[in-house]
Amino acid sequence: MSEPVTAATETSDAKAAPEVVVRMEGLRKSFDGRLVLDDVHLEVGRGRIVSVIGQSGGGKSTLMRCVNLLERPDQGRVEVSGEVVHDDGRMVCRDLPGLRRTVGMVFQRFHLFPHLTAVENVVLAQRRAGVPEQEALERAVALLRRVGVAHRGLAYPEQLSGGEQQRVAIARALALRPDVLLFDEPTSSLDPEATREVLSVMRELAADGMTMMLVTHELPFAREVSDHVVFLDRGRIVEEGHPDDVLGNPAQARTREFLASYGSTS
């Protein structure tokens, strides 16, 4: 396995312990007797954007859902922000709602409440977490401004474009001040312009030090946004590294085959 992908790896202080926000060791997961994750090791350092790519059904979403325990691995260990949350098939996390606040998630289809305005969608998540109303409202407005949709705060989801809805969903995920944000195919229902908007928001979040893990089929997007790309094939990590290497000059024949098939279908 390569060394943890962290900001610390780039500093001259080689002794500084890299700060790993997500660590997965030896993950195995089967559905109905079929192995979907096979001995997966992965580390995501603070402030990094790690993309997981691979063929449909290869286990990408399952891997990401193991971070917030939407899926429970059968074997291996999951650590989030320095705490073991699942170990050897057992749930170790004592505060699942707390874990879900620490790990924000953004979905392909936004999952906004249709009967609530953009601001109310961002307030609701905080209200459920016990944030006082005025503070929640101020934070919602500030976050909508941060993702460039403050002017649409009183609009309902159906009145928003796909890109605007996804930015509201990102604001909602940020409202609980997560340590890491997971993105599951965040641009696959968006047009190129909206994809650029989401890319720009993710870049700004990265500049602010947000840690992000992304599953995507859109390889140009993965190449542009990520620090590190992981190629997951039939449940195993075949290759990982800098996007220019994995996507531009892959070392493994299997990665080359995957990229060739992608090229022929894109």
Ligand SMILES: Nc1ncnc2c1ncn2[C@@H]1O[C@H](COP(=O)(O)OP(=O)(O)OP(=O)(O)O)[C@@H](O)[C@H]1O
């Ligand atoms: N809850 C579940 N119950 C049973 N099988 C599941 C479940 N979740 C995923 N699977 C199966 O596990 C395999 C991996 O699914 P997963 O969604 O992780 O792959 P993926 O690489 O994200 O695929 P895609 O790119 O199509 O989204 C698939 O065969 C899928 O049908």
